Amino acid sequence: MHNFALIGAAGYIAPRHMKAVKETGNNLAAAIDKHDAVGVIDSYFPECSFFVEFERFDRHVEKLRRKGDDERIHYVSIASPNYLHDSHIRFALRVGADAICEKPLVLNPWNLDAIEELEKESGHRVNAILQLRLHPAMQALKEKVMASPGKFDVDLTYITSRGRWYLVSWKGDLSKSGGVGTNIGIHFFDMLQWVFGRVQHLTVHMSEPSKVAGYLELEKARVRWFLSIGRDDLPESAVEGKKTTYRSITVNGEEVEFSEGFTDLHTLSYSEILKGSGFNLGDVRPSIEIAYQIRNALPVGRKGEYHPFLK
Numbered sequence: 001m002h003n004f005a006l007i008g009a010a011g012y013i014a015p016r017h018m019k020a021v022k023e024t025g026n027n028l029a030a031a032i033d034k035h036d037a038v039g040v041i042d043s044y045f046p047e048c049s050f051f052v053e054f055e056r057f058d059r060h061v062e063k064l065r066r067k068g069d070d071e072r073i074h075y076v077s078i079a080s081p082n083y084l085h086d087s088h089i090r091f092a093l094r095v096g097a098d099a100i101c102e103k104p105l106v107l108n109p110w111n112l113d114a115i116e117e118l119e120k121e122s123g124h125r126v127n128a129i130l131q132l133r134l135h136p137a138m139q140a141l142k143e144k145v146m147a148s149p150g151k152f153d154v155d156l157t158y159i160t161s162r163g164r165w166y167l168v169s170w171k172g173d174l175s176k177s178g179g180v181g182t183n184i185g186i187h188f189f190d191m192l193q194w195v196f197g198r199v200q201h202l203t204v205h206m207s208e209p210s211k212v213a214g215y216l217e218l219e220k221a222r223v224r225w226f227l228s229i230g231r232d233d234l235p236e237s238a239v240e241g242k243k244t245t246y247r248s249i250t251v252n253g254e255e256v257e258f259s260e261g262f263t264d265l266h267t268l269s270y271s272e273i274l275k276g277s278g279f280n281l282g283d284v285r286p287s288i289e290i291a292y293q294i295r296n297a298l299p300v301g302r303k304g305e306y307h308p309f310l311k
Helices: 016-025 037-042 054-065 082-096 109-122 136-146 187-195 236-238 265-274 281-296
Strands: 005-007 025-033 049-051 075-078 098-101 126-128 152-160 199-208 211-219 219-229 247-251
Touching: 005 016, 005 054, 016 025, 016 037, 016 082, 025 054, 037 219, 049 152, 075 082, 082 098, 082 109, 109 247, 109 281, 126 281, 136 187, 152 187, 152 211, 187 211, 187 219, 187 281, 199 281
Parallel strands: 005 025, 005 075, 025 049, 075 098, 098 126, 152 219
Antiparallel strands: 152 247, 199 211, 211 219
């Protein structure tokens, strides 16, 4: 049994990490969040030590480290705001633990270089949660692409409705979240380059606080993509079905069905990490670079191969 600590215990994704620790037969020994709405911990680890101040959390983890291998924290799971991931990864390595970090691992490509050096110095590993690579539909698509010659035409559309709170929170601050393209798009950009190969050309057609759209030329695909948190962007079919989220990937005009099977992917991710088969810094670098380029690109407007939703 391994001991885990969780940074960001009150967030939306935190329960999936708690569930993954539980279902892989391990122990959540400590957790921290500046917000104390963390009653969900009772469903998994009621004896978990909880902190709202990082200094006290740091002291507790250090005390556990000095008690020996049975008591120390072996893994630090990081589900904090994006701009804090870098610092919290460094903390994990500094206390002699491996890190398991949510997307995006960092906001800028050069941050990976510094973490790579710390990883070597500490002898511990940084693992990224890239759960779409573990989705059966995505794995089947990758096999199909690898076996096929030529390029594919792909349309990616992801609209996840968010209220006014979103842009007021840290997620609406470009310097903290990386913007919509990074915060809700990074998993899709990772999946696209994993399935269809590295980027050959990148264009951004629109970039606004609530939506971003563009075109990716990959080794084996031409991709038009559209990401939004705006309810007004939902297609009529989603509105009629009273759905607040619309997720679609079409490949050569055929829909790839992957709406199911997301809830258990964190547990599967943890299982792979515990076996030493997690995704590393090299795996995440391409998507970090894509998101960074999109964030800093000058939008060209509706020119060339733009997504149909921009019409």
